Amino acid sequence: MTRNPDIEAAGPRASAPPVVTPTTGPRISFAFLLLAQFVVAAAGLVVEIVAGRMLAPYVGMSLYTWTAVIAVVLAGFSAGHWAGGLVADRPARSGLLWLSASAAFGAIATAAALPLLVLVSGPLLSRIDDPVGGIVALSAALFFLPSFAAGIPSPILARLAIEDRARSGRALGALHAVSAIGAIAGTLAAGYLFISWLGTARTLIAVAVIYALLAILTLAVARRAGPGPSATPAVALSLIALAIAAVAPATATRACDVESRYYCIRALDISDQFNAPTKVMVIDHLGHGINVIGEPRRLEMPYAAIIDAVARRRLGDTPTSAYFVGGGALTLPRAWTTEGARKGLVVAEIDPEVTRVAAAGFDVDPARFTVRHGDARRLLRAEGGFQIIVGDAFTDIAVPAHLVTREFYAEIAGHLGADGFYAMNLIDHMDRLQALAATVRTLRAVFPVVEVWVEAEDFTAGGRTTFVLVAGRSATETGRMALPPTAAGTSPRIIGRMPEERIDRLVARLDPPVLTDDYVPIDRLMGPGS
Numbered sequence: 001m002t003r004n005p006d007i008e009a010a011g012p013r014a015s016a017p018p019v020v021t022p023t024t025g026p027r028i029s030f031a032f033l034l035l036a037q038f039v040v041a042a043a044g045l046v047v048e049i050v051a052g053r054m055l056a057p058y059v060g061m062s063l064y065t066w067t068a069v070i071a072v073v074l075a076g077f078s079a080g081h082w083a084g085g086l087v088a089d090r091p092a093r094s095g096l097l098w099l100s101a102s103a104a105f106g107a108i109a110t111a112a113a114l115p116l117l118v119l120v121s122g123p124l125l126s127r128i129d130d131p132v133g134g135i136v137a138l139s140a141a142l143f144f145l146p147s148f149a150a151g152i153p154s155p156i157l158a159r160l161a162i163e164d165r166a167r168s169g170r171a172l173g174a175l176h177a178v179s180a181i182g183a184i185a186g187t188l189a190a191g192y193l194f195i196s197w198l199g200t201a202r203t204l205i206a207v208a209v210i211y212a213l214l215a216i217l218t219l220a221v222a223r224r225a226g227p228g229p230s231a232t233p234a235v236a237l238s239l240i241a242l243a244i245a246a247v248a249p250a251t252a253t254r255a256c257d258v259e260s261r262y263y264c265i266r267a268l269d270i271s272d273q274f275n276a277p278t279k280v281m282v283i284d285h286l287g288h289g290i291n292v293i294g295e296p297r298r299l300e301m302p303y304a305a306i307i308d309a310v311a312r313r314r315l316g317d318t319p320t321s322a323y324f325v326g327g328g329a330l331t332l333p334r335a336w337t338t339e340g341a342r343k344g345l346v347v348a349e350i351d352p353e354v355t356r357v358a359a360a361g362f363d364v365d366p367a368r369f370t371v372r373h374g375d376a377r378r379l380l381r382a383e384g385g386f387q388i389i390v391g392d393a394f395t396d397i398a399v400p401a402h403l404v405t406r407e408f409y410a411e412i413a414g415h416l417g418a419d420g421f422y423a424m425n426l427i428d429h430m431d432r433l434q435a436l437a438a439t440v441r442t443l444r445a446v447f448p449v450v451e452v453w454v455e456a457e458d459f460t461a462g463g464r465t466t467f468v469l470v471a472g473r474s475a476t477e478t479g480r481m482a483l484p485p486t487a488a489g490t491s492p493r494i495i496g497r498m499p500e501e502r503i504d505r506l507v508a509r510l511d512p513p514v515l516t517d518d519y520v521p522i523d524r525l526m527g528p529g530s
Contacts, residue, residue, distance in 0.1 A: 053195060
């Protein structure tokens with residue numbers, strides 16, 4: 001048999017394990033790569049959480065807000081990953097310089113979101129009629145670039161992690177694990193620590209400073225990575241980023257008087273509108289109560305005046321026992337305790353800071369009634385029966401879905417006395433009324449009688465209108481009331497109950513769903529194009 005030396009030579013070589021050829025130059029610390037990945041992942045998620053809170057004073061906090069923020073952030077990450085992949089295969093020193101530049105760019109883009117919010121929010125929202133389009137546009141203008149910068153490092157770090165390592169799979173696994181841990185840490189830190197203690201502006205500034213420090217640290221690592229391109233551009237960008245992060249606090253506009261764990265709270269003086277000392281409490285982007293200082297019975301918000309008038313007509317006097325789903329400026333509890341304390345009035349307010357702001361500047365003494373802090377639906381289960389339960393859950397397109405369902409209304413019905421009733425405000429657009437129709441149908445699934453009340457002037461003006469729905473076992477004796485002028489020189493207000501036949505036709509024509517804990521499309525019903 002003839003032996004082929006070429007085949008014999010090829011056999012052993014084919015079965016031999018692959019040889020990893022080390023590259024020249026110092027090896028980059030794997031600990032540094034893990035640290036960089038952790039910092040970038042954490043910073044990206046902190047910005048995402050802060051984004052929703054930053055937008056709240058301008059567009060509210062709703063499903064639409066969070067959907068826009070998450071979509072924009074993911075788009076930024078994706079574009080950044082693609083851009084990072086374009087430079088990831090370059091030599092180690094070049095990759096590190098690009099990593100430094102991306103961190104510096106992240107610091108600049110993150111810090112710039114603060115002044116940009118003030119500069120672009122007005123023009124963007126005024127030019128875009130569609131509220132959802134405005135939310136998406138504002139989210140993209142502010143947070144696409146910071147997310148883009150956060151996406152660039154991952155491919156670069158992955159390429160550096162597998163260089164000169166025979167067990168590259170383990171290196172990549174560790175890098176991905178640290179990325180996930182960083183994202184978790186950023187989410188928890190933003191939600192439970194940074195926003196509560198620093199506020200959104202300082203949190204973003206802290207992220208910008210961390211990005212800038214990472215850029216400088218990466219430059220130091222790049223100096224030991226061997227020969228390569230000049231580091232001067234990356235050094236300059238890092239210094240600029242650090243300078244911008246340092247001066248960013250001076251450019252940040254404080255949007256909130258108090259930034260709590262739940263809301264951005266502002267107390268605005270609107271005395272010139274009412275010719276008397278008057279304040280409105282703005283929670284996120286919508287007014288939640290107008291209090292005229294020294295005049296607790298003066299109810300300037302139409303829905304508060306309607307609830308007050310209907311309650312007095314049905315009960316013969318102000319309620320002695322009532323449960324409020326939400327507190328806000330505590331306008332009605334304040335009006336119903338002018339003759340003395342009534343501990344049977346129970347306010348369920350989820351945010352203690354809202355109560356504190358009301359007590360400090362809205363001429364309210366919370367000691368005259370009972371205030372409980374927590375979720376209103378959960379707290380109601382421990383209460384007894386009431387003459388009236390007041391729901392104030394609708395805040396434009398931001399609605400707590402669990403407070404507008406058939407199951408919650410059934411719980412409310414179980415806590416009403418024999419002649420008790422539920423009164424809730426609802427905001428809808430006159431050209432659609434989908435939310436109104438769905439809420440009426442849902443209430444009718446629980447209560448025998450459902451009435452829709454509205455102020456005549458508000459109703460005839462069209463556009464966004466505030467309704468008051470009254471649900472119970474019996475109807476209000478009258479369907480029209482003239483409320484006295486709130487001050488000298490003002491006109492009486494006419495409030496009326498919409499004809500039941502008209503409501504029936506509206507519900508039949510729109511055929512809305514019954515809102516349940518399992519299916520609550522209230523954001524869609526209130527949103528554009530519904």
